[in-house]
Amino acid sequence: MKRYSSLLFIVFLGVIAINACQTAEEKEYDTRWMGQQMKEILDNIEDQFGGFDQAMMETGYRYNELYWAGQDENWGYAEYQIDKIISSMERGFVRRPDREASSKQFVDQAYPALRSTIENEDKEAFNEEFVGFASSCNTCHAMEDVPFIQNIIPEKRTTLVKY
Ligand code: HEC
Numbered sequence: 149m150k151r152y153s154s155l156l157f158i159v160f161l162g163v164i165a166i167n168a169c170q171t172a173e174e175k176e177y178d179t180r181w182m183g184q185q186m187k188e189i190l191d192n193i194e195d196q197f198g199g200f201d202q203a204m205m206e207t208g209y210r211y212n213e214l215y216w217a218g219q220d221e222n223w224g225y226a227e228y229q230i231d232k233i234i235s236s237m238e239r240g241f242v243r244r245p246d247r248e249a250s251s252k253q254f255v256d257q258a259y260p261a262l263r264s265t266i267e268n269e270d271k272e273a274f275n276e277e278f279v280g281f282a283s284s285c286n287t288c289h290a291m292e293d294v295p296f297i298q299n300i301i302p303e304k305r306t307t308l309v310k311y
Contacts, residue, residue: 200247203240207233208299211285213309215302218266218274222311226266226274234259250291258284 217226265273
């Protein structure tokens with residue numbers, strides 16, 4: 149009888165432990181915002197990721213960092229930023245595939261041209277190519293019906309990174 153009750157006690161402890169874990173898990177992953185039905189869940193997740201503007205806000209920030217990295221001849225940081233621009237855009241195209249066609253002139257020409265000046269650690273060439281790089285961003289904006297978004301060559305240092 150004694151053995152039986154201690155076995156019961158162990159089972160009882162086990163049940164409490166499992167419940168505690170489940171409660172902790174629910175608290176950690178509160179998925180109520182996602183909704184119930186699959187379509188509703190996917191719509192909500194997509195909404196949270198944002199469309200192409202999220203990729204572009206990131207791109208705008210990295211564009212500025214990239215420019216100043218080139219001015220500082222901080223080539224490691226410049227390469228880091230230009231690669232992040234491309235990967236951010238690519239994630240944007242997964243969400244908004246219709247945008248991709250207009251970016252060809254940027255992805256196939258302006259981007260590799262500027263990237264090679266970074267690989268060569270050539271500041272003069274970097275500054276020359278950066279002009280074409282900026283106007284390639286703006287070409288896509290014109291093609292995608294947002295011609296009012298005109299990126300300029302940064303004039304004032306705002307980056308917080310200094311090599
Ligand atoms: C696909 C072509 C394309 C290319 C290439 C492109 N953009 Fe954009 N960009 C867009 C579109 C489309 C929008 C508007 C997005 C929207 O309305 O959801 C935009 C918006 C922006 C915005 C405004 C973001 C916001 O919501 O505040 C900035 C800043 C920007 N782009 C910077 C850049 C820079 C810098 C480059 C080049 C390094 C670049 N873009 C290259 C298509 C492009």
